[in-house]
Amino acid sequence: MIYLKTEDEIELLRQANLLVGKTLGEIARIIKEGVTTRQIDKLADTFIRDNHAVPTFKGVPNPYGGPFPASVCTSVNEQVVHGIPTDEPLKNGDIVSVDCGTLLNGFNGDSCYTFCVGEVKPEVKELLKTTKESLYLGIQTAIAGHRLGDIGYAVQNHCESRGYGVVRELVGHGIGHEMHEDPMVPNYGHRGNGMILKNGLCIAIEPMITMGSREIYVLDDGWTIVTRDGKPAAHFEHTIAIHHGKADIMSSFEEVEKVEGKLY
Ligand code: MG
Numbered sequence: 072m073i074y075l076k077t078e079d080e081i082e083l084l085r086q087a088n089l090l091v092g093k094t095l096g097e098i099a100r101i102i103k104e105g106v107t108t109r110q111i112d113k114l115a116d117t118f119i120r121d122n123h124a125v126p127t128f129k130g131v132p133n134p135y136g137g138p139f140p141a142s143v144c145t146s147v148n149e150q151v152v153h154g155i156p157t158d159e160p161l162k163n164g165d166i167v168s169v170d171c172g173t174l175l176n177g178f179n180g181d182s183c184y185t186f187c188v189g190e191v192k193p194e195v196k197e198l199l200k201t202t203k204e205s206l207y208l209g210i211q212t213a214i215a216g217h218r219l220g221d222i223g224y225a226v227q228n229h230c231e232s233r234g235y236g237v238v239r240e241l242v243g244h245g246i247g248h249e250m251h252e253d254p255m256v257p258n259y260g261h262r263g264n265g266m267i268l269k270n271g272l273c274i275a276i277e278p279m280i281t282m283g284s285r286e287i288y289v290l291d292d293g294w295t296i297v298t299r300d301g302k303p304a305a306h307f308e309h310t311i312a313i314h315h316g317k318a319d320i321m322s323s324f325e326e327v328e329k330v331e332g333k334l335y
């Protein structure tokens with residue numbers, strides 16, 4: 072069931088998502104060689120709670136691995152998504168995707184950014200740049216009257232034409248009172264296919280893009296998704312609303328980019 076949001080609900084959704092943007096900005100400040108993903112998690116948990124919200128990922132159930140034990144997902148290098156924070160220090164040249172969710176005033180924020188640790192190989196930076204570009208191409212396509220398949224096509228075409236893999240098993244989603252609502256928002260598709268996008272539709276668009284093959288598997292912890300060939304993967308995510316006919320981006324990378332500059 073697809074639940075279109077009112078103006079008031081869109082503003083509440085924006086508040087929850089702006090908090091995610093601020094949290095990612097705080098994380099950007101501490102990311103460097105030697106920092107552990109557990110430290111990133113602790114910072115996010117404290118910052119979110121200090122801002123009167125709840126980190127939504129903590130305790131998400133999973134029959135194969137038990138509830139998610141942390142407040143953010145931290146996915147390093149070949150980890151695509153759902154990585155569990157650890158005490159392993161980040162190394163120079165690593166990439167780390169930090170996916171963050173908040174619940175504030177009954178609405179969910181959800182956004183992800185892939186960060187560089189120190190000096191990252193140019194070909195890996197190119198993967199991050201392309202993935203981020205594909206997110207914004209998907210967002211530009213998300214206007215009233217277009218169809219869901221147009222978004223997936225925009226992401227897929229941009230990434231596959233540059234030789235990257237587009238993960239099929241995991242997709243974006245509707246968002247609102249629930250973190251995951253209908254519809255599913257794949258990062259692949261055909262133009263003109265799928266539901267018509269309407270004002271009030273709120274969705275998370277989240278390309279998960281691999282440097283090599285798009286094949287993935289789940290580690291024994293039941294959570295961490297990794298590439299089968301061990302090559303790096305990138306993940307960027309924004310929550311948007313179709314608002315006054317256009318894509319209105321609810322989350323924000325502004326705080327991250329204030330720290331990082333426009334790396335990609
Ligand atoms: Mg997310």
Ligand code: MG
Nearest residue numbers: 181275277308
């Ligand atoms: Mg999401």
